[in-house]
Amino acid sequence: MRITEHPILEFLRGEEITFFFNGQELKGYEGETIAASLHAAGIRVLGHSHTMNRPRGLFCAIGNCSSCLMVVDGEPNVRICVEKLKAGMRVETQQGKGHLK
């Protein structure tokens, strides 16, 4: 959920753009991270662990922990907590360790 009013901060968001999460069309803002756009859309499960198939979400949000790896425009293992959203991006949950093209 997005904050609209804040006692200290003003959020200057970029242009509203469209992207795709597992084929589903979603809106986000240019300049924010993919993780931020997904969270704003209420999507917290970003993938599942390799062997136990347990749900995975954000933990650190600054590119340290690798809990948020997804496939972005066909490239696996993208840390979506630091990768910026772009118009038309295709974000997909990753199965296993991913395959490099």
Add this chain to the structure above:
Amino acid sequence: MKEIEILIIGGGPAGLCAASAAANLGATVLVLERDGEPGGQLVKQTHKFFGSKKQYAGDRGYQIGNLLIEECKKNPNIEVWTDTTALGVYEDGVVTAERQGKHLKIEPKKIIVATGASEKMIAFPNNDLPGIYGAGAVQTLMNVHGIVPGQRVLMIGAGNIGLIVSYQLMQAGVEIAAIIEASPTIGGYLVHASKIRRAGVPILTSHTIVEAYGQESVEGAIICRLDENWQQIPGTEQDLNVDVICLAVGLSPLTELCFQADCQLKYIAELSGHVPIRNEYLETTRTDLYVAGDVSGVEEASSAMVEGRLAGISAAYSLGYGAGVAPQLQAEALAELSELRSGPAGQKTVKGIMKLMDKGEAVC
């Protein structure tokens, strides 16, 4: 190959202050920052800083970050490479980095590692569920992107970070179910704790989390009381209906580069983990490699800024800059650090540094 006098790895409060200090004495400086913007974690700090005027007391963290960035931008001796991740420090002193898929080589005369720290995790059943975040992650979502992590939060840890982030969540309209703290006392400043308690949020000391539960993400948490031996007391469990669990249980120094560069490290609990052994002027056991900020022992941003300045002055001075003024500037920085560490939390740091400097004990 890029040649530079001083290479600073990390553009947070310590790195930027190191850059300014060294450049002001005349050295040429390159800062590597893995993020798109320098400033480190200051960007998400909306609270006002304590300390003295020299450490920007009274200003909010993100404002301080902007000031430091401006100072570096104005200085022609400083170059900042963003979106650039340092990869390794080689035996011949060459540092490699990656930027937009390109492998870069840099040959510095001096290196200052200011890589900061990462958030600690604690062990409890289902601690991997989505909806469990480090406190810094909540700040990033909330204060940088303007997105709240959920509706109702259990905060674990009543140190300054736990208290401050709880208050910031409340400012953003999120409910705090409780703040729990395993130790019998609140670790953070009482001025923060009082504000939260006045708003009706319970701060439960001698309490821990038993488990988190939920199918695909957090749906609740069981907490319970601890006895004087830190053991869970059966029958004291409470079931909290929360969709977010926020961990504010401390940070670990990000020392990978120091390990890799073959600096000697030592485990010092008071400094929050393995830290490089260094002298008073922050030079490590690897000649020409300095450390500053949380990587040399987790503290607050105020002391990270002063450490950065000290490392920057020292590195520049060792290159022949600032003869005449550098010793005085070093003494001033050391005095400021003592001042910042004079409180109860600071005493722990001082004890840790004493242990670290004691060369008699075994190293790893």
